[in-house]
Amino acid sequence: MPPAPDAVAALKGGWAGVTERASLDHPAVNVPAADLLGVLGALKGAHGFDMLADVAGVDWGEGAKPRFSVVYHLFSTSTHAYVRVASDCPLDSAPELPSATGLWPGANWHEREAFDMFGIRFAGHPDLRRIIMWDGYAHYPLRKDFPLAGVESALPDAEITAETGVGTIAAPMMGGPFVASTGQMNMGEAEPRAKDESWNERRPKPGA
Amino acid sequence: MPTEHAFPDSAAKGTLGGSDAERLSISMGPSHPSTHGVLRIQLELDGEVVTKADPVIGYLHRGDEKIAENMTYNQFVPYTDRLDYLAPLANNMAYAIAVEKLAKLEVPPRCQAIRVITAEMARISSHLLGLGAFGIDVGAWTVFLYTFTEREKLYKLFEELTGARFTTSYSRIGGVSRDVPPGWLERVDAFCVQFLPNLEEVLNLLTRNKIFMDRTSGIGVISKEDAIAYGLTGPNLRGSGVPLDLRKDRPYSGYEQYDFDVAVGTQGDSYDRYLVRGEEMRQSVRIIRQAVAKFPPGKWCAEDARRIVAPRKDKVLTSMEELIQNFMIVTEGPQMPPGEVYFEAENPKGALGFFVVSKGGGVPWRLKIRAPSFCNLSILPKLCVGAMVADIVAILGSLDFVMGECDR
Numbered sequence: 001m002p003p004a005p006d007a008v009a010a011l012k013g014g015w016a017g018v019t020e021r022a023s024l025d026h027p028a029v030n031v032p033a034a035d036l037l038g039v040l041g042a043l044k045g046a047h048g049f050d051m052l053a054d055v056a057g058v059d060w061g062e063g064a065k066p067r068f069s070v071v072y073h074l075f076s077t078s079t080h081a082y083v084r085v086a087s088d089c090p091l092d093s094a095p096e097l098p099s100a101t102g103l104w105p106g107a108n109w110h111e112r113e114a115f116d117m118f119g120i121r122f123a124g125h126p127d128l129r130r131i132i133m134w135d136g137y138a139h140y141p142l143r144k145d146f147p148l149a150g151v152e153s154a155l156p157d158a159e160i161t162a163e164t165g166v167g168t169i170a171a172p173m174m175g176g177p178f179v180a181s182t183g184q185m186n187m188g189e190a191e192p193r194a195k196d197e198s199w200n201e202r203r204p205k206p207g208a
Numbered sequence: 209m210p211t212e213h214a215f216p217d218s219a220a221k222g223t224l225g226g227s228d229a230e231r232l233s234i235s236m237g238p239s240h241p242s243t244h245g246v247l248r249i250q251l252e253l254d255g256e257v258v259t260k261a262d263p264v265i266g267y268l269h270r271g272d273e274k275i276a277e278n279m280t281y282n283q284f285v286p287y288t289d290r291l292d293y294l295a296p297l298a299n300n301m302a303y304a305i306a307v308e309k310l311a312k313l314e315v316p317p318r319c320q321a322i323r324v325i326t327a328e329m330a331r332i333s334s335h336l337l338g339l340g341a342f343g344i345d346v347g348a349w350t351v352f353l354y355t356f357t358e359r360e361k362l363y364k365l366f367e368e369l370t371g372a373r374f375t376t377s378y379s380r381i382g383g384v385s386r387d388v389p390p391g392w393l394e395r396v397d398a399f400c401v402q403f404l405p406n407l408e409e410v411l412n413l414l415t416r417n418k419i420f421m422d423r424t425s426g427i428g429v430i431s432k433e434d435a436i437a438y439g440l441t442g443p444n445l446r447g448s449g450v451p452l453d454l455r456k457d458r459p460y461s462g463y464e465q466y467d468f469d470v471a472v473g474t475q476g477d478s479y480d481r482y483l484v485r486g487e488e489m490r491q492s493v494r495i496i497r498q499a500v501a502k503f504p505p506g507k508w509c510a511e512d513a514r515r516i517v518a519p520r521k522d523k524v525l526t527s528m529e530e531l532i533q534n535f536m537i538v539t540e541g542p543q544m545p546p547g548e549v550y551f552e553a554e555n556p557k558g559a560l561g562f563f564v565v566s567k568g569g570g571v572p573w574r575l576k577i578r579a580p581s582f583c584n585l586s587i588l589p590k591l592c593v594g595a596m597v598a599d600i601v602a603i604l605g606s607l608d609f610v611m612g613e614c615d616r
Contacts (some may be wrong), residue, residue, distance in 0.1 A: 024547040025309060051436050053552065056563045056576035071563065073550050073578075077436060077450065080457035082550060106439035109586040117273075132266035132615060141274055148278050150271075 007047040007083060011039055021086055026073075028084035036087045037098045040072065044103055049074035049083055052100065055110035057118035059144045068095040068120055089120055099125040117142035170205065231259060238267050242345045242601040245611035249588065249600070258600065261592035263585055268615040276575035280541025281307050281381050282518075284575070289375040291579065291613040294337050295330035295556045297366070300379035302553035305460055306562035307381045309549045311542070313513050317504040319383050320462040325396065325499045326369070326378065327461075327553075328492040332403070333362045334556035335443075335485045335608075342482060342605035343414065346423040354410045361399055368392055381542045382517035383509020393500050400493045400500075407493075411486045424478035428591055428603035431476060438590075439583040442558025443484040444607055448476035454554035465502075466495045478606035485608070516542040541570020557581050557610060577616055581609035 008027045011018045015035050021028035031039045043049040053073040060067055066088040074083050089095030099122035100107040111122040112131040119140040122128060130137060134156035139146055149170040154161040161167050199205035237248035246267035252260035272291070276284045288303040289296035301323045308315060315323075336355040343351030363373040368389055370376040378384055414420045430440065435448040445452055453470040455463040471487035473480030509517050518537045519530035546568040552561040558580025565574040584607055592600055 022547065023549075024312070024545075025549045025551075028548070052439050053559070054550070054561050054563060054576065054578040056574070056578075058565060058574050071548075071576075073561070073563065075552075077452055080452075084548070084550065104439065105437050105590070106583060106586055109582065113582075132269045134266070141271060146274075148274060 007043060007049070010047070011042065014042065015039060021084065023084060026082040026084050028086065031085055031087045033087055033090050033097050036085075037100065037103070039085060040074075040100055040103055043074055043083060043085070047083075048076045048078050049081075050077055051075040052104040052106050052110070053082065055100075055107060055114060057114035057120050057142065059118055059142065061144050065092070066090070067092040068118060070097055070114060070120060072100070094121070095119065096121040096123055098123050099128075101125055116140070119143065236597075236600065238264075242604050244341060244604065244609065247585070247604075247609070247611055247614075249592070251592070251597070251600070253597065256596050256598075258592050258595050258597065261589050261600075263588045265582075265585065265611070266615050268611045270616065272616040273575055273577060276572055278571070280570040281544065281572065282537075282542060284572075285379060286375065286377045289377055291577065291616065292334070292555060292557055292560070292581070292610050293374065293612045294610055295327075295334040296374065296376045297326040297330040297370075297378055298334075298553070298555045299560060300376060301327050301461065302551070302555060302560045303562055304379035304381055305553060306549060306551035306564055307542075307544070309551050310544050310547060310564050310566055311381070311513070311516055312545075313382055313510055313516060315383055315510050316507045317462065318387075318506045319508045319510075321499050321503055322384055322388060322508060323379070323461050324463065324466070325393075325496050326366075326376075327555075328496045328499075329362055329365065329396070331492045331556040332489050333359050335489050336362075338485060338556075338605075338608035339410070339414075339482070342608070343420075345601045345605035346420060348414060348417065348420055351410060351413050354406070354413070358403060358406055358410075361403075365392070365396060365399060368395075380509060380517065382513050383507075383511075387508045393503055397497060397500050400497050404490070404493060407486075407489055414482065415486070421479060423602050424482060424606065425475070426477050426479075427599045428478045428595065428606060429476050430587065430591065434587065434590070435476065438587040440558070440587060441580050441583065442555065443471075443481055443488060444558065444584050446471060447473035447481035447484045447606075449474055454552055454559055458552075460551075460553060463495075466498045468494050478602050481606040481608070516544075543570060544568065544572075552578065555580060557608065557613065558584060560613075577613075579613040579616060581611070581614040582616075585609050585614055 008020060008029055011029055017032040017035050018039060019030045021030045051074065053075045056071045058069045058071060060069065068089040069086050072085040074085065087097055089097055097120065099111055101111065108127065109131060111125055112129060114120045115122065115128055116130040116132050117140060129135060133141065138153060139151060152167055152169050154167045232253040234251050234253060235248055236251055237243035238246040248264040250262040250264055251258055272287050275287060285300060285303065288299040291299050336359050340352035340355035366376055367373045369392060370378045430448045432448050432450055435445045435450060449472055451470050451472045456470055468491045471484045471491065473484050511517055514533055519533050523530040524534045544566045546566050548565050550561060550563045552559040560580055561578030563576035563578065564572050567573045591603060595603065
């Protein structure tokens with residue numbers, strides 16, 4: 001079984017769109033959405049990365065181009081090496097990638113999670129439903145524009161919400177969780193603070 | 209023999225006794241005693257036989273990954289306690305190593321040894337609970353009482369070391385929060401010595417127990433191929449005969465120094481998964497005793513990394529340099545370079561992975577947690593079909609999942 005760096009070189013030779021991805025640990029490649037299944041299949045077959053360890057959606061922030069990526073980590077049960085495969089979603093408004101469920105049935109739940117948390121759709125997925133949040137939940141919580149406190153929404157059982165007028169509410173953020181400013185050091189801004197200070201007990205939340 | 213009952217084949221074809229039988233849909237959980245937390249399985253039954261199983265998860269979702277993006281690296285350590293809350297020390301270590309990889313930071317050998325000892329103690333504690341709960345699920349109550357007696361002794365040791373029995377929050381980025389207290393290593397060794405005969409007594413209650421064997425052998429068989437295809441890890445993978453153990457295959461925290469065997473099953477059934485866990489506890493004792501015997505001197509955190517590790521508390525209020533350093537680390541967080549790392553540790557439940565995306569600074573841009581219980585449960589829709597309802601209980605018990613980790 002060839003070691004993982006050879007696999008990256010072979011992929012770059014075989015697919016014109018595949019480029020090496022900056023990485024601090026494992027070999028990593030960027031793959032265009034159209035080549036994704038081919039590359040994953042080649043890694044699984046010819047290069048022996050037979051186990052899908054993880055699938056992670058990433059939101060690079062509002063306004064980032066492209067905004068959404070999906071990062072796959074594959075593991076080889078024979079050479080015990082990892083490889084990272086990242087693919088950007090072509091459309092920011094309707095992010096979509098092909099589903100890897102045909103290669104690994106274990107991708108099913110991982111892709112449902114990425115759909116649930118980021119709204120990334122996977123074409124060809126047999127059962128693309130929400131997995132952690134409830135069916136009918138209207139938001140994608142791990143997107144960067146979703147507030148840490150959460151947003152008001154109906155309960156999973158809409159009938160109960162209609163009858164009682166009770167829904168889920170945003171978490172009170174007074175007193176924490178604390179965050180620190182990143183990047184440029186400014187002692188005034190380095191004080192711990194609640195991330196969203198635009199509202200508190202006395203001042204209502206904007207838009208609520 | 210449970211394997212020979214006549215129903216599964218006919219159930220797979222969707223018929224029972226030659227005619228289309230009526231299907232019954234029931235919810236197992238989220239507060240069923242055998243679902244160990246808040247797992248719900250939506251079962252479709254044909255008589256006693258499961259024709260469809262749809263696990264419904266998320267009841268314990270707390271948004272850990274969202275929270276991680278909004279706090280510094282050290283502040284997230286207590287949240288890792290609450291992933292697999294039966295082995296918090298192992299989670300603390302896996303998370304710390306992942307972030308240290310990002311910073312390219314080496315921790316001193318003493319810190320590595322402490323982490324190995326605590327992680328293996330956590331493994332014993334987790335497997336003891338898994339075993340006790342599995343026993344209850346299939347009708348062997350006594351086991352639980354024995355295993356919890358042993359766990360209590362471990363909790364005493366955890367409390368001495370970390371100050372907490374359950375939610376330990378012991379690791380820091382670049383080390384551990386404090387050194388081992390005087391005499392603690394001897395007490396760990398003494399625990400190991402008395403634990404081995406007690407473990408044999410517990411395992412003797414089950415290993416050749418006719419009822420237990422009938423309830424578990426041949427039940428919930430996972431083939432090697434399926435185990436790999438579904439991304440199973442830990443004892444559930446090794447129970448199917450795949451000798452994969454990250455402590456051996458990709459050693460971290462100095463595991464390569466210790467001599468231990470990887471327990472592997474042959475049939476991939478519930479009984480094999482039980483046997484693997486039993487043997488893993490014996491091997492954990494071996495590792496702990498080796499680590500205690502050659503416990504290295506030195507520091508317990510990488511004090512030289514001044515932008516990552518907080519200074520010693522006695523220096524903070526007496527020295528200006530350390531005061532500033534402490535202030536910076538508390539407010540800004542440990543300073544990390546931009547980049548991506550992925551690290552998996554061999555936790556009691558399987559491979560716990562952290563994918564850290566950093567844009568620099570003290571807060572991760574994205575922290576993806578690869579929860580072994582999540583992956584292990586994803587095989588349920590396949591595993592449950594054709595089983596009897598009572599077998600579901602034995603299957604769940606043998607998979608030994610924890611929902612805190614699955615739902616995050």
